Amino acid sequence: MPSTVTIQNLNHAYGKGSLQKPVLTDIQLNIEPGEIVILTGPSGSGKTTLLTLMGGLRSVQEGSLKILDQELQGAKKPQMTQVRNQIGFIFQHHNLLKCLTAYGNVRMSLKLHPEIPRQEHRQRAADILAAVGLGDRLDDYPDQLSGGQKQRVAIARALVAQPKLVLADEPTASLDSKTGRDVVDVIQRLAQEEGCSVLLVTHDSRILDIADRIVHMEDGRLFI
Ligand code: ADP
Ligand code: MG
Numbered sequence: 493m494p495s496t497v498t499i500q501n502l503n504h505a506y507g508k509g510s511l512q513k514p515v516l517t518d519i520q521l522n523i524e525p526g527e528i529v530i531l532t533g534p535s536g537s538g539k540t541t542l543l544t545l546m547g548g549l550r551s552v553q554e555g556s557l558k559i560l561d562q563e564l565q566g567a568k569k570p571q572m573t574q575v576r577n578q579i580g581f582i583f584q585h586h587n588l589l590k591c592l593t594a595y596g597n598v599r600m601s602l603k604l605h606p607e608i609p610r611q612e613h614r615q616r617a618a619d620i621l622a623a624v625g626l627g628d629r630l631d632d633y634p635d636q637l638s639g640g641q642k643q644r645v646a647i648a649r650a651l652v653a654q655p656k657l658v659l660a661d662e663p664t665a666s667l668d669s670k671t672g673r674d675v676v677d678v679i680q681r682l683a684q685e686e687g688c689s690v691l692l693v694t695h696d697s698r699i700l701d702i703a704d705r706i707v708h709m710e711d712g713r714l715f716i
Contacts, residue, residue, distance in 0.1 A: 494561045496657050496689040497523035497546060502555035504541055515541050517712045519555070525656070528683060528690045530700055533709030539693045540661055542709070546691065547659050548575040560656055577604050580650030580688075582660040582679070586642040588634045594621060594645045595630040601649045608653065620648040624678050640671035644678060651682050658683060660692040669698060676702050 504516040515538045523529050533539050544550040545557060545564070551572075552565040559575050567575070588597045598617040602608055608616070621630055624644040634642055643663060650658055660679065664672030676692070680702040683690045692703070700706055708715045 493525050495522045495558075496525050496527070496560060497521065497691070498556070498558040499546075500556040502542075502545070502552070502557055504538075504545065504553050515712050516545075519714050521707065521714060521716065523657075523689045523691060525689055526684075526687045528680060528692065528702060528704050530703035530706045531691060531693045531709060532695065532700075532706060535695075537709045538712040539709050542714075543659050543661050543691065543693060546657075547579050547581060548572040577653075578655055578657065580653070580655040580658040582643075582646055582650045582658065582663045584662040584665045586634070586646040588642055588645055588649075590634050593631050593633055594626060594637065594641075594648075597634075597645055598649045598652050601652055605653045616652055617648075620652045620682075621645070623682060624648045638671075639667055640675060643667060643671075643675050647675065647678055647682070651686065651688075654686055654688070656688050658688055658690045658692075660690065662693050662695065664694065664696055664699065669696075672696060673699065 499519050499521040502516060502519040505512045505514045507513050519542065531539055545552055546559060548564060557564045560578055562575055564575065592600065595617055598621060599613050602613045602616065618630060621627060624647055626641060626644055629637065629641065664675055667675060676699045679690060
């Protein structure tokens with residue numbers, strides 16, 4: 493089976509000309525199917541930049557970055573979109589739509605997947621919300637849910653289409669430690685059940701045990 497992520501000699505900089513500032517330098521990283529990798533490192537070291545490149549949210553400047561065997565270096569818009577649709581994103585802030593219920597938010601991400609029959613949407617969304625412990629909150633709007641519950645809806649939304657890769661950027665940063673623990677336990681359990689790979693950025697030393705491997709970023713360089 494090919495690696496889920498293969499990164500070779502990746503460099504990235506912000507700004508142009510004399511204002512150019514290198515942010516990522518000579519990154520090498522492989523993530524295998526089913527592997528949970530935690531990425532740590534100080535604020536400003538380049539973690540989010542790396543995640544957005546891996547997610548097809550930003551164009552690759554230099555080096556090779558393959559996601560699910562698709563090269564993102566030089567990729568055109570439709571290809572980037574296709575890669576994005578195969579990834580589950582979980583951000584620090586849940587980014588749920590306030591005007592949709594928990595169920596509506598999760599179901600919306602299925603609309604990006606024409607290969608999943610419409611008549612399965614309802615059941616899939618309900619099942620994944622039950623799996624994150626919100627089986628009885630389907631009809632609640634984000635304002636009616638606690639921080640931890642909202643983040644669990646965001647996890648359900650990221651995982652409902654059974655992505656092969658989940659990218660999570662400080663998903664517990666706005667939660668208290670017990671809620672944060674619950675949230676990463678859910679990510680770990682679902683990832684194992686679905687056999688998907690996870691790259692999770694965190695500052696939280698209490699959740700490092702869910703990782704198969706921990707990599708560290710310092711000043712745009714990755715230590716693996
Ligand atoms: P981290 O997630 O580890 O905190 P980031 O990837 O967000 O690090 O940022 C790395 C560096 O790049 C920081 O110095 C930050 O100020 C800078 N940076 C991040 N995003 C941009 C941007 N869109 N334009 C210019 N500089 C940026
Ligand atoms: Mg960041």
